[in-house]
Every structure is written in structure tokens, then in C-alpha cells.
Amino acid sequence: MKKLVLSIFTAFFSLCALAQKDNKVTIGSIDSIQSKILNEQRKIWVYVPSSWTPESKQRYPVLYLLDGNDHFYSTVGIIQHLSQGIGNTICPEMIVVGIPNTDRIRDLTPTHVDAAPPFTDSLMLKTTGGGERFVSFIEKELIPHIDSLYPTQSYKILTGHSFGGLTVMNVAINHTKLFNSYICIDPSMWWDQMNLLNKTRNSLRENKFSGTTLYLGIANTLREGMEITKVRSDTTKGTRHIRSILNLDQYIKEQKQNGLRYESKYYSNEDHGSVPLIAEYDALRFIFDKYRFKLTPKDLTDPTVDLVGKFERHYQEVSKLLDYKLSPPEDMINELGGDFLQRKEYAKAEGLFKLNVANYPESYTVYDSYGDYFLAMGNKSKAIEYFKKALSIKENPGSRKKLNTLL
Numbered sequence: 001m002k003k004l005v006l007s008i009f010t011a012f013f014s015l016c017a018l019a020q021k022d023n024k025v026t027i028g029s030i031d032s033i034q035s036k037i038l039n040e041q042r043k044i045w046v047y048v049p050s051s052w053t054p055e056s057k058q059r060y061p062v063l064y065l066l067d068g069n070d071h072f073y074s075t076v077g078i079i080q081h082l083s084q085g086i087g088n089t090i091c092p093e094m095i096v097v098g099i100p101n102t103d104r105i106r107d108l109t110p111t112h113v114d115a116a117p118p119f120t121d122s123l124m125l126k127t128t129g130g131g132e133r134f135v136s137f138i139e140k141e142l143i144p145h146i147d148s149l150y151p152t153q154s155y156k157i158l159t160g161h162s163f164g165g166l167t168v169m170n171v172a173i174n175h176t177k178l179f180n181s182y183i184c185i186d187p188s189m190w191w192d193q194m195n196l197l198n199k200t201r202n203s204l205r206e207n208k209f210s211g212t213t214l215y216l217g218i219a220n221t222l223r224e225g226m227e228i229t230k231v232r233s234d235t236t237k238g239t240r241h242i243r244s245i246l247n248l249d250q251y252i253k254e255q256k257q258n259g260l261r262y263e264s265k266y267y268s269n270e271d272h273g274s275v276p277l278i279a280e281y282d283a284l285r286f287i288f289d290k291y292r293f294k295l296t297p298k299d300l301t302d303p304t305v306d307l308v309g310k311f312e313r314h315y316q317e318v319s320k321l322l323d324y325k326l327s328p329p330e331d332m333i334n335e336l337g338g339d340f341l342q343r344k345e346y347a348k349a350e351g352l353f354k355l356n357v358a359n360y361p362e363s364y365t366v367y368d369s370y371g372d373y374f375l376a377m378g379n380k381s382k383a384i385e386y387f388k389k390a391l392s393i394k395e396n397p398g399s400r401k402k403l404n405t406l407l
Helices: 002-012 068-083 123-125 129-149 163-175 193-206 237-254 275-287 299-301 309-320 329-343 346-359 364-376 380-393 397-406
Strands: 017-021 026-027 030-037 041-049 061-065 094-097 150-159 183-186 211-219 261-267
Touching: 026 068, 030 129, 041 068, 041 129, 061 068, 061 129, 061 163, 068 094, 068 150, 068 275, 094 129, 129 150, 129 163, 150 163, 150 275, 163 183, 163 193, 183 275, 193 237, 211 237, 211 275, 237 261, 261 275, 309 346, 329 346, 329 364, 346 364, 364 380, 364 397, 380 397
Parallel strands: 061 094, 061 150, 150 183, 183 211, 211 261
Antiparallel strands: 017 026, 030 041, 041 094
């Protein structure tokens, strides 16, 4: 059934999410947008979950990914692993928008510098300081473009590494409500004599960040022989990167009154280049720490457990957390209902199928499954009714065969 849905999705939306074409496995598609703000054509890499179908009209949170050409595949893989299947419901399925670079140091630096700082070449500095124009491009052109073409929810995440992390902090501090959550990985807070770091310290004291979540991943960039407990007192240029991040971490933790939901982690076994993968994983676990629905053996075996009520209460709570209506995943409920049906636990099966019909009334699969329930109960007229309903939404061989047999 998933392959059937995927084939419809691919043909209709011109996106290849885990689809095979010409014997190649592809993830996502390449879109583009002509930016008047940046005065250039920008390619955009877009992944949409394979669960999407035109019939269901399902919508998804969006993760915007800086340095998209470097981190797109790994980020999509992490989200797929954490969001798909009965066991892996740690975070919701998401659209991923990767933003490849054209002039990286221009777009990802908030201020212009003339004197060469550490880790950069003076020849690279001519275009620095375009960060605010780049943020304006994201806010006024890219996000409206994505919202107009793709099945988006209002919940948005911005994630970036290194200079991308610097941009994440610039947006989090100066354009806070543009995104709901921020993933900042080993950011280059040393930039421009720690100009943004100092502004961040003041902003954390003076402003409120309620409703905003931030995760900070810190790599081990210490030189050999240096310890994390001693680096703060070091004054050499070689430690400016990690010192600036540790100071950022300290400043955030000192201002708990501002309402920012925050977590940080120091990865002693990861360097600047290796840290994005594990930090992205941990960040999503933190952001969506209350999202996961946990099934217990009692839920599956005790007939007195109100499983439907448990699902409804949990997703009502998560909907409040994410500030948009969230329903139990259609596939999860359908598979659970099918399992109970096979075990002849008809009351639980019916409750789950009814829940899916209520939440996904434009999906043919929920009516087909409910028809299976009535068929198992010997209610021929109801089974016919629901198979016909499934076919009225979408012609499919499974429902058609069952209906023809009944007729």
C-alpha cells in the first residue's frame, strides 16, 4: 500500500522521496527561486515525506537547513529514522528544505569585517556581512515560496553548523519568532571580535523568548593537552572558537528568567567536522521530547485499556506544545487496528479505525480498513458501504476486489 501511495505522490508532486528511478535511490528534488533580495537564482533542495498524498492533504513541520548541500542527506535520514513506523515516532515527519550556498561567507556572516580573523583568508572578506539580507530572503521569499507549493505546517525549525550556526544565533536573537526552534551546532561566535556574542548576552537579559526552543551542540576543538575546564582562561587565538561557544552556553544558562527552552551538550569525542550528525539527532530528540507515543504491553493486551482515549489525550497535549493540531499517524493507527483485527479483538480494532476515519476523512485507506472490520464482523452492507467510500476517493485494486466479491 505504501508503494502505491508513493507512486501517486511521485507522479502528482514531481518529488522523489526514497523512490527508485532509473535504478537509483533518490531523496527529494531540486527546486529554485529567483531572489530579488539577493539578486540571484537560488537552488533549493526539498524533501517531502513519502506518506504525503494529494487525497490525505496531510501537512508537515518544516526544517530549514543551512549549508544544505553538505547536510541534506544526513538530516533527511535522521528524520526518517526518528519519525517513521510504530516504534520510531520520536519526532513528526517533516519537510526538509536544504539551502545550498552561492557565496557562503556573504550570507552566513551578520557583520562585515576588513581585518582577517582567525580561520579565514583576507581575500574572502570582500562580501562579508550579508547576513541580514540573507535572513530577509528566507523570511520574505523562501518561506512564502515553500508554503505556497508544499504541504507545510506552521511549525518551523532552523538548523546550521559553523557559520550556519552563527546565522542561527543571529536569527534566534534578532528575529526570534521567525522560527519555533533553533539548532545551533558549533557556531562561529568568534566572528568579528565576538560582536554577535556580546549582543546576544545583552538580548538574553533584556528580551523574552517564551515559546522558543534552542539546542546548542559544542564540538571538541581543543588543542592537544588542553582541557575543557581550563580553556576559558586561555587567551590564544587557537581557542577563540570554543571559548566563544562556551561563553554563549554560559550566558544562556545565566538568564533562565527569559523563558527560552534550552539544552546544550559538549561532544568530547567529536571535532568540528564530525559533530553535525550526532548533534542534529540529539537536538531533534530534545525539541520533540514529549512527542513520542509510548505503547506498553498492557496497551496491547489489556481489553480494559482505553487505547483510543490515550492516543487522543497524548496528541492533544503535543498539539498544544507545537501550536498546531496534530493527529496520531494514519499508518500507525491503521497497522495497530489491523493487528487487533487479526487477533479478533474487535472492539479495539473498531475504535482505532473510527479514529482514523475521523482524523483522515479524505484518505481512502481508512475507509478500506474500516470495511475490513465490518467484513470480519459479518456486516456485509456496512462493508460494502465503506469499500464504496474508499473507491469514491480513489480507485484502487484492493477495495475493488473486495467489493466485487461481496457483490
